[in-house]
Structure formats: C-alpha cells, structure tokens
Amino acid sequence: MADVKKTATREAYGKFLVExxxxxxxxxxxxxxxxxxxxxxxxxxxxxxxxIECGISEQDMMAEAAGIALSGHVVAASSFAMFxxxxxxxxxxxxxxxxxxxxxxxxxxxxxxxxxxxATHQTFEDIALMRVLPDMKVIVPADAVSTKILMKQxxxxxxxxxxxxxxxxVPEIYIEGSDAASQLKVGKAYEIMEGNDVAIIANxxxxxxxxxxxxxxxxxxxxxxxxxxxxxxPIDEDAIIRAAEECGHIVTAEEHSVIGGLxxxxxxxxxxxxxxxxxxxxxxxxxxxxxKPAELLKKYGMTAEDIVKAALQ
Amino acid sequence: xxxxxxxxxxxxxxxxxALRGIHxxxxxxxxxxxxxxxxxxxxxFGVMNVDPADPCMEGRDRLxxxxxxxxxxxxxxxxxxxxxxxxxxxxxxxxxxxLQGHPDMHKCPGVEISTGSLGQGFSAAVGMAIADKLDxxxxxxxxxTGDGELQEGIIWEAALQAAKxxxxxxxAVVDWNNLxxxxxxxxxxxxAPVDAKFAAFGWEVFNVDGHxxxxxxxxxxxxxxxxxxxxxxxxxxxxxxGVSFMENQAGWHGKAPNDEQLxxxxxxxxxxx
Numbered sequence: 001m002a003d004v005k006k007t008a009t010r011e012a013y014g015k016f017l018v019e020x021x022x023x024x025x026x027x028x029x030x031x032x033x034x035x036x037x038x039x040x041x042x043x044x045x046x047x048x049x050x051x052i053e054c055g056i057s058e059q060d061m062m063a064e065a066a067g068i069a070l071s072g073h074v075v076a077a078s079s080f081a082m083f084x085x086x087x088x089x090x091x092x093x094x095x096x097x098x099x100x101x102x103x104x105x106x107x108x109x110x111x112x113x114x115x116x117x118x119a120t121h122q123t124f125e126d127i128a129l130m131r132v133l134p135d136m137k138v139i140v141p142a143d144a145v146s147t148k149i150l151m152k153q154x155x156x157x158x159x160x161x162x163x164x165x166x167x168x169x170v171p172e173i174y175i176e177g178s179d180a181a182s183q184l185k186v187g188k189a190y191e192i193m194e195g196n197d198v199a200i201i202a203n204x205x206x207x208x209x210x211x212x213x214x215x216x217x218x219x220x221x222x223x224x225x226x227x228x229x230x231x232x233x234p235i236d237e238d239a240i241i242r243a244a245e246e247c248g249h250i251v252t253a254e255e256h257s258v259i260g261g262l263x264x265x266x267x268x269x270x271x272x273x274x275x276x277x278x279x280x281x282x283x284x285x286x287x288x289x290x291x292k293p294a295e296l297l298k299k300y301g302m303t304a305e306d307i308v309k310a311a312l313q
Numbered sequence: 314x315x316x317x318x319x320x321x322x323x324x325x326x327x328x329x330x331a332l333r334g335i336h337x338x339x340x341x342x343x344x345x346x347x348x349x350x351x352x353x354x355x356x357x358f359g360v361m362n363v364d365p366a367d368p369c370m371e372g373r374d375r376l377x378x379x380x381x382x383x384x385x386x387x388x389x390x391x392x393x394x395x396x397x398x399x400x401x402x403x404x405x406x407x408x409x410x411x412l413q414g415h416p417d418m419h420k421c422p423g424v425e426i427s428t429g430s431l432g433q434g435f436s437a438a439v440g441m442a443i444a445d446k447l448d449x450x451x452x453x454x455x456x457x458t459g460d461g462e463l464q465e466g467i468i469w470e471a472a473l474q475a476a477k478x479x480x481x482x483x484x485a486v487v488d489w490n491n492l493x494x495x496x497x498x499x500x501x502x503x504x505a506p507v508d509a510k511f512a513a514f515g516w517e518v519f520n521v522d523g524h525x526x527x528x529x530x531x532x533x534x535x536x537x538x539x540x541x542x543x544x545x546x547x548x549x550x551x552x553x554x555g556v557s558f559m560e561n562q563a564g565w566h567g568k569a570p571n572d573e574q575l576x577x578x579x580x581x582x583x584x585x586x
Contacts, residue, residue: 028447052443060470063433067440070418070426071448091467094430095437099418 006169009204010108012144013165014039016151017076021047027155028068030054030077032061037167038078038108058083059091062105066095069102074155077103081110081164085126096160097133103160104151105130110140110164111255112283112300113205113293122288128260130162131233137161138233139186140254140262142207145174149184150230157186164204166255168293171208173228187231189239195223198311199243199250201266203229206253206281206302213253213307224311232265240269244276251279251310255302258282279310315358317526324354324526327393328555329584330402331385336575338406341414344565346386348490348523348550349457353378353390355529356455356486360537365395368422374452375425375441379434380459380488381415382567388412391423432465434458435485439471442483442543453537457486461493463504469514475543476515483543484536485516488523490552492563511545523548556581 021027021043030052035041044051052068054061058079065077078084084107085092096103107126114121131138139154139161141147147165154161173192174181184190192207193214202210207228214224225247227239243250250270252263263280270276283300297303315323328350335341353376357363361374378387385405392399397411404410411420415429425441428434438456445452462468475483487507491498498504508518517539521532529548536544552566553559556578570578 028444049447054470054474057467057470057474059467060436060439060474063436063467064440064443064471064474066426066433067437067442068444069440070437071441071444073444073447090430091433091436094427095433099427 004171006171007144008167008169009141009144009147009165010039010167012147013106013108013151013163014042016148017043018046020152020155021050024074026073028052028073028075030061030065030075032056032058032079032083034079037080038106040078058088062088062091063095065103066099066101070099073102075103076106078106078108080121081107081123081126082121085129085162086123089129093133097136100135100159102158104155104163105161106163106165108165109167111166111204112288112296112302113166113168113255115168115293115296116290118290119287124257124283125260126164127232127256127262128264131265135160136233137186137231139231140164140203141230142204142228143170143173145172145176145181146184146230149181150186153186166205170205173207173211187234187236189236190228190230191225191239192228193224193226195225196246197223199225199227199247200253200307200311201227201229201240201243201250201262202253203232203262204255206255209302209304210253210307212304213311216304216308217311222311229262232262235265235269237269237273240266241274244270244274249277249279251281251307253281253302253307256282258284279313281306281310317530320354320358320526323358323393324351325582327354327386327389329579329582330389330392330399332570332575332578334385334389334402334405334412335569337403339569340406340567341385341569342382342567343385343559343570344492344552344562345380345383345459345488345490347554347556347559348552349380349383349488350386350554351524351526351529352457352486352488352548353386355526355533357390357394359530360533361455362452363394363423368396372450372452374455376455376457377426377434377438377441378416378428378457379438380431380457380462381428381434384414384416387416388421396423431462432467435468436471438483439475439480442475442480443478445482446478446480453482453484455484455486457488460487460489460491460504460507461498461501463487463507464502472511472514472516479541480543481540484546485543486546486548488550489547490550492552492561492566494563494566496563508547516543516545519544519546521546521548523550524554
C-alpha cells in the first residue's frame with residue numbers, strides 16, 4: 001500500500017478542531033507544551049482566546065480541564081498518550097471520569113510508531129488504563145476520515161472520552177462522503193471486508209495492516225472478515241458474537257499490549273457469550289526501543305505478515 | 314449581614330452537627346473539619362453569593378473543598394445554610410446517603426465538584442476561574458486547601474497557571490493547621506513559608522487567624538478588592554479546634570469519637586446529645 005496517500009490521525013484531529021471550533025464557541029482546547037506535535041496549534045492560531053496553554057503540567061491540565069468543562073464547556077485536552085493516560089491517570093479518573101466532565105482526552109503519539117523517541121515515549125497501556133474507567137468512552141480511529149467523523153459524533157455528545165491518535169501517517173481507508181464513511185458510528189464496529197474463514201478485529205494503524213493481511217490470505221484461499229473496531233468502549237458485542245459464530249477464529253490486531261487492550265476486550269465478550277479461539281497480535285508484554293516505525297512494527301510483531309501468520313494458526 | 318458573634322454561634326452548631334455525623338458514621342475526619350469550620354462559616358454566611366433554594370443558580374459564587382476529607386464540615390455548613398436538613402448529618406457515610414465520605418457533586422446539592430484526592434480540587438478551581446474569565450462571568454471561585462495538601466505537586470502547577478492568567482476571580486484559602494496523618498507538617502515535609510511561596514508564585518497573599526471570625530471577614534473583604542492576580546489567604550488554624558482533647562492532635566485526623574468522647578466534645582462545644 002506504499003502508493004496510497006497517508007495522513008496521521010493527529011493531523012485529522014488538528015483539522016477537526018479548527019472546523020469544529022467555528023461551529024461551537026464553547027470548545028476549549030488545552031495543551032501541555034505539545035501544540036505542534038498534538039496538532040492543536042491550528043486551533044490556537046484560529047481561536048487564541050479559547051486555547052489554554054498549561055505548560056509541562058499534564059496533571060494540572062486534566063484537573064483544569066474538568067473545572068472548565070464543569071463550567072459549561074466542551075474541552076479537548078491533549079498530550080502524548082504516555083502522559084495523558086499514564087502520568088495524569090488518577091486525575092483523569094477522579095476529576096474527569098468520576099465527575100462525568102465533558103472532557104475529550106485526545107492523546108497523540110500512541111503505540112510503538114512513535115519510533116525514534118524510544119521506550120519512555122511508546123505507550124502500550126493507555127487503552128487498558130482508559131477502558132477500565134466507568135463512563136469513559138475509548139476510541140482508536142484507523143485513518144484521517146474516520147477520525148474526523150468519530151470525533152464529530154463524540155464531541156456532539158456530553159461526557160468524557162479518550163481518543164488514541166498516532167504520530168505517523170496511515171493509509172486512507174475511508175473516503176469522505178462514501179457509504180462506508182456514513183456508516184461509521186461510535187460504538188458500532190464497521191465490517192470493511194467480508195469473509196467467514198477467520199475474522200480480523202483491528203483498530204488504529206492495525207486496520208490497514210489487517211486489510212493487507214486479508215488480501216494476502218485471499219490469495220491463499222482464506223476469506224478473512226476485517227472489522228474496524230474503532231470503539232473499544234462501549235464495544236460492539238454483536239459484531240464480536242457474529243464474528244465468533246460465523247468465523248470460528250478471531251485474530252485481534254492492535255498497536256498496544258495484548259494485555260488489557262482490544263484483544264482483551266474482545267476476549268471478555270467471547271469468553272462470556274460465545275467461546276471462540278482468539279489469536280492476539282500486539283505488543284507482547286515488553287517495552288519498546290528506538291527505531292523507525294516500520295522496523296519496530298516488524299521486530300515487535302505488528303505487521304500484516306504477523307496477522308497472516310496468526311490467521312493461519 | 315450577620316455579625317462575627319452571630320457567625321461564631323453558627324460555627325458552633327456546624328461543629329456539633331459535623332461531629333454528630335462522624336460519630337454516627339463511626340469514621341471520618343474531625344481534626345481537619347474543625348480547623349476549617351470557621352473559614353467555611355465566614356464564606357457561606359458572610360461572603361459568598363449562593364442560594365440554597367437554587368444550588369445551581371446562574372452567577373453564584375463557587376467553592377471547591379480541595380481538602381475533601383473535611384466533608385463533614387462542608388456538609389454541616391451547607392445544611393445550616395439551608396441546602397438540606399441538618400438532621401441528615403446522621404446519615405453521613407451510610408449506605409445510600411447523599412453525604413458520601415468525600416464530597417460527591419452528583420449526590421450532594423451545593424457541591425460544585427467531587428474532591429477527595431488531594432490537590433485536584435485546587436487545580437480544578439483554577440480551571441473554573443479560567444472558564445469564568447473566558448465567559449466574562451462576574452463571580453468568584455473559592456478553593457480551600459490543607460497545608461499538608463500543598464505537598465502535592467499539582468498545586469504548584471496550578472498556582473503558576475492562576476498567576477499566568479491573572480485570576481483575580483480566584484481566592485484560595487490554606488487551612489494551615491500544621492498537622493497531617495504522619496505528624497507535624499514541618500517535619501513530614503515542610504511547606505512553610507506558605508505565604509512567601511505563593512507570593513513568589515505571583516499571588517497576592519494575606520495572613521489571618523483562621524479562628525478569628527471578624528479577621529476572616531475583613532480579610533475576605535480585602536481579598537475581593539484585589540485586581541490582576543489570584544489571592545491566597547493563609548489561615549493559621551488549630552486542628553480539632555473547639556474540642557480540648559482533639560486540638561493539635563494528629564491522631565484525630567481521621568478517627569470518630571466513641572460515645573463518651575462525643576458527650577465530652579458536645580459538652581465543650583455547648584451542644585447536647
């Protein structure tokens with residue numbers, strides 16, 4: 001898919017904020033010294049008075065975000081996933097989730113594709129941390145178009161949410177205005193490719209890898225169903241049950257630890273409702289290191305090839 | 314406008330009901346509740362614009378009890394201010410009660426934001442004051458923090474932010490009783506000098522005796538006139554104030570009195586069983 005146009009989901013987030021800021025005057029965007037990386041700088045330029053810079057203080061940003069949201073605003077608070085979900089965790093729990101504050105935690109640079117910055121900046125735990133919080137929605141978009149669509153829906157809805165966005169460019173999967181794009185709904189999985197031999201349930205950057213894997217599998221006579229499970233919470237149980245019943249083998253693919261993330265969320269559903277064999281592709285309980293994103297994905301087993309292998313197991 | 318003497322009588326009733334609640338619950342935080350009682354009384358009965366009949370009234374002043382463990386004092390203050398029946402204090406910390414162990418905004422009328430995890434209320438109050446500046450709302454946010462609580466780093470992150478945004482609509486009160494669970498604040502991890510620290514962070518600072526009602530009222534009056542920067546009132550207090558055997562005892566931070574102790578405490582406070 002080398003010749004496909006690539007855009008990072010954080011870029012789409014930045015554009016969304018500028019557009020949505022025109023629509024809603026009560027939108028406040030917050031930064032912790034990463035506006036350029038988080039792509040919130042476009043909003044800052046367009047609406048400087050509604051941009052709150054917190055400096056290198058992620059914990060303070062999250063509690064302030066709660067205070068601003070509880071004063072009648074919708075707030076987008078951004079940092080790297082490591083700091084938004086990790087460092088500020090207990091503040092997100094007690095001041096945002098427990099209060100049901102209308103704060104959208106929009107974390108960029110999730111996963112191993114942060115690349116050269118290395119282990120201290122590569123998060124594989126954020127989805128696990130966020131999805132155990134009551135009332136917190138967790139969304140991991142696969143590409144630019146779906147990022148904007150899912151964000152619009154979620155920002156129109158009152159309450160806390162966590163968006164996991166990436167640093168690196170990802171291939172465009174959805175086309176703006178298409179039938180597929182119009183079917184994207186928070187909390188509802190989207191079936192990108194049909195098939196009943198195996199189901200690949202993926203999110204984030206792994207959706208493109210899952211599609212590539214499905215095409216490879218097709219050449220080998222295996223018809224794989226590819227499901228974009230962009231919303232990890234609330235998870236689309238029906239789509240998982242159908243996949244389990246109709247395909248008999250589920251491969252989950254995520255740029256996250258296989259402990260606690262999408263794979264675990266899928267397994268929680270199948271274990272209780274329709275036991276099914278699951279093979280998990282993701283980070284296998286280890287820290288990362290510096291390298292180019294593609295090199296790291298290969299080393300840590302998160303490529304289309306790894307999905308193919310898992311599907312054929 | 315009530316006189317300081319009248320407010321002192323109200324504070325006495327608040328202490329009595331807070332302690333009755335803690336006794337009925339069998340747990341809670343009397344020490345820090347009693348050190349902050351006069352501060353809360355001055356605010357709710359002499360300073361803040363609130364309406365018990367309409368807790369979410371547009372334009373009301375807001376208070377965040379960042380030291381959320383002093384919930385019994387806040388609840389008893391709200392009750393005596395008319396937000397609910399003081400007899401409800403006996404349901405404190407009981408299953409199904411709206412009076413949770415730490416303040417819950419979704420359960421108790423008059424609670425602006427749930428607190429209990431120290432430091433966060435202070436930072437959230439800064440957010441509230443920023444929002445009011447953006448929305449051009451002419452009202453105040455008050456935040457009450459403990460001195461031990463100042464050991465939380467988020468306080469100082471937020472203090473920088475408040476100064477940066479020139480939040481003269483924000484008034485912080487430090488309940489400086491110099492005790493925390495593990496002992497004397499100066500020993501556990503010294504935060505003094507609190508006034509000089511906040512001044513260095515760009516705040517206007519006032520020192521006051523946190524149990525001198527008239528001095529508290531006068532200080533709040535001065536604080537309301539400050540322009541261009543946030544205000545910190547460092548209120549010197551006595552942990553367990555009003556009950557001889559609780560005063561200045563770290564052991565009464567988070568412990569309920571038994572029947573005998575309650576009777577003795579109520580006798581000293583001038584209440585009845």
